Amino acid sequence: xxxxxxxxxxxxxxxxxxxxxxxxxxxxxxxxxxxxxxxxxxxxxxxxxxxxxxxxxxxxxxxxxxxxxxxxxxxxxxxxxxxxxxxxxxxxxxxxxxxxxxxxxxxxxxxxxxxxxxxxxxxxxxxxxxxxxxxxxxxxxxxxxxxxxxxxxxxxxxxxxxxxxxxxxxxxxxxxxxxxxxxxxxxxxxxxxxxxxxxxxxxx
Amino acid sequence: xxxxxxxxxxxxxxxxxxxxxxxxxxxxxxxxxxxxxxxxxxxxxxxxxxxxxxxxxxxxxxxxxxxxxxxxxxxxxxxxxxxxxxxxxxxxxxxxxxxxxxxxxxxxxxxxxxxxxxxxxxxxxxxxxxxxxxxxxxxxxxxxxxxxxxxxxxxxxxxxxxxxxxxxxxxxxxxxxxxxxxxxxxxxxxxxxxxxxxxxxxxx
DNA sequence: GGAAAATATGAACACCGTTCAGTAAGTTTG
DNA sequence: CAAACTTACTGAACGGTGTTCATATTTTCC
Numbered sequence: 001x002x003x004x005x006x007x008x009x010x011x012x013x014x015x016x017x018x019x020x021x022x023x024x025x026x027x028x029x030x031x032x033x034x035x036x037x038x039x040x041x042x043x044x045x046x047x048x049x050x051x052x053x054x055x056x057x058x059x060x061x062x063x064x065x066x067x068x069x070x071x072x073x074x075x076x077x078x079x080x081x082x083x084x085x086x087x088x089x090x091x092x093x094x095x096x097x098x099x100x101x102x103x104x105x106x107x108x109x110x111x112x113x114x115x116x117x118x119x120x121x122x123x124x125x126x127x128x129x130x131x132x133x134x135x136x137x138x139x140x141x142x143x144x145x146x147x148x149x150x151x152x153x154x155x156x157x158x159x160x161x162x163x164x165x166x167x168x169x170x171x172x173x174x175x176x177x178x179x180x181x182x183x184x185x186x187x188x189x190x191x192x193x194x195x196x197x198x199x200x201x202x203x204x
Numbered sequence: 205x206x207x208x209x210x211x212x213x214x215x216x217x218x219x220x221x222x223x224x225x226x227x228x229x230x231x232x233x234x235x236x237x238x239x240x241x242x243x244x245x246x247x248x249x250x251x252x253x254x255x256x257x258x259x260x261x262x263x264x265x266x267x268x269x270x271x272x273x274x275x276x277x278x279x280x281x282x283x284x285x286x287x288x289x290x291x292x293x294x295x296x297x298x299x300x301x302x303x304x305x306x307x308x309x310x311x312x313x314x315x316x317x318x319x320x321x322x323x324x325x326x327x328x329x330x331x332x333x334x335x336x337x338x339x340x341x342x343x344x345x346x347x348x349x350x351x352x353x354x355x356x357x358x359x360x361x362x363x364x365x366x367x368x369x370x371x372x373x374x375x376x377x378x379x380x381x382x383x384x385x386x387x388x389x390x391x392x393x394x395x396x397x398x399x400x401x402x403x404x405x406x407x408x
Numbered sequence: 409g410g411a412a413a414a415t416a417t418g419a420a421c422a423c424c425g426t427t428c429a430g431t432a433a434g435t436t437t438g
Numbered sequence: 439c440a441a442a443c444t445t446a447c448t449g450a451a452c453g454g455t456g457t458t459c460a461t462a463t464t465t466t467c468c
Contacts, residue, residue: 007414036456046417048458057456112316117379126382133383150405155384159372160398167371168363175321178330179337180359194364201354201405211445240425250448252427261425 015053015063017043022064026105031113036060061109061116066128068106073131075099080135085142086149086203092136093165093195100169101188107173111166136162150204157202164198219257219267221247226268230309235317240264265313265320270332272310277335279303284339289346290353290407296340297369297399304373305392311377315370340366354408361406368402 021042025034036057040047054060079095082088100107109116110129120126140157143149151157168191171177177187225246229238240261244251258264283299286292304311313320314333324330344361347353355361372395375381381391 035454037454047456048418049416051457052415111380112374112378114378117382120379120382124382125385126380129380129383151401156394156398156401159375159384159394160368160402163371163375163398164364164368164402165371166375167367167369170316170374171363171367171370174316174318175324176315176330176333178321178324178328179333180363181329190360190363194360194367197355197360198364198368239423241423251425252448253446255426256446 011053018050018053018060019063019067022060023067026064026109027103031105031109058115058118061113062119062128065109065116068110069128069132071106072096072099072110073135076132076135080139084148085139085146088139089143089149089161090196090199092139093161093199094192096165097169097191097195100165100173101191104173107169112170112173133158148204150202160202161199165195168195215257222254222257222264223267223271226264227271230268230313231307235309235313262319262322265317266323266332269313269320272314273332273336275310276300276303276314277339280336280339284343288352289343289350292343293347293353293365294400294403296343297365297403298396300369301373301395301399304369304377305395308377311373316374316377337362352408354406364406365403369399372399 018039021039022034025031025038025042036050037047039060040050050060054063075095076092080088080091082091100111116128117126136158137154140149140151140161141154144151144154144157149157151160172187172191177190180187180190182190222243225243226238229235229243229246240254241251243264244254254264258267279299279302280296284292284295286295304315320332321330340362341358344353344355344365345358348355348358348361353361355364376391376395381394384391384394386394
């Protein structure tokens, strides 16, 4: 019987509906306006209905985060195409920084907000970030195999590159670059030049 | 006449009262419980009273943030005592990371939350962070004068060290280290070892 | 067709930040 | 000292939030 299958499909479509509405609000109105009530409004359902598909708001945000990560993975796959692994590592850094600076709200949901992480139990893997992370690990592993990078440990290398990129992006996204008293263009220039300077110092 | 002075003093004491209560909630209950209502409860005043001393919650959080920064400056002054400027730079990094990992809620208020920054107008300096930042700038400048560091520009050096430290701390504080599937001890070890590895790569 | 199950919702609860009319206390003046 | 004025404070309300639940509607099954 195809009824249970159709029901399941409809359930998934409804979840997709909810996620799309939430995603749209995140990108265009800002995450502070992405309340359950407004999301419900946008898809023309009652707020209570959302709770038939999600346990709570955190779980919904976790799914929106998943959608964001699949976009990041797309961007990575499009832009990290260099044959040389270290060149590719640079492409990773540039793509990541562009992505973060161009979609600050989305970046926050992915890497800064605590809400979506509350659904990830203690000692459990953070599945959403796994694919993007794996791509970077792969690239770093190749860099190390070919001795292109000053690291002894793949995980340490990945963490370092990620931390530097994330540090630069998040200082900007969270308005902390204000302490440096620069114009918006100077800030952007400083961020990119610091990233490249870093990548240069780890090159072997 | 001393009455207006006493009034002013009382006003400042009240603000200090409010900040202390908020600070205590931030550190011990978590910032989600630090609502205006609960802060008012703790100092035994009506919520409305707080609005006689602060325009809104953001402004209050900005002052709490200031208090946090004066503590960080204290820690910096206590711990960055080495004669050699590069040794001192390492001490800065260690002190900063210890501070962040030991006071995650406070760290968030200082470097991650947007709320307290909303009171800092566009194109205006972020005064709260200025002193701590100046200390690091001073140290980096000395490192460069003595040719101890692989940077051509003081600001670039400061930004890089700050971004790396902040990146490492905030990935942990925002639960993103979960993607690496490590135990809590392994995480701590990875953070500190990545920081030291980085400081080593910029050493000249 | 009617029972059972799935789906949707209006109304309510307990919070939140914030405002404002009104009250109580303190200060100044006649 | 008493009246007038100023300051400090608050209770109650407004509009918002996430969430729950009894009720109503629709769909499925026998």
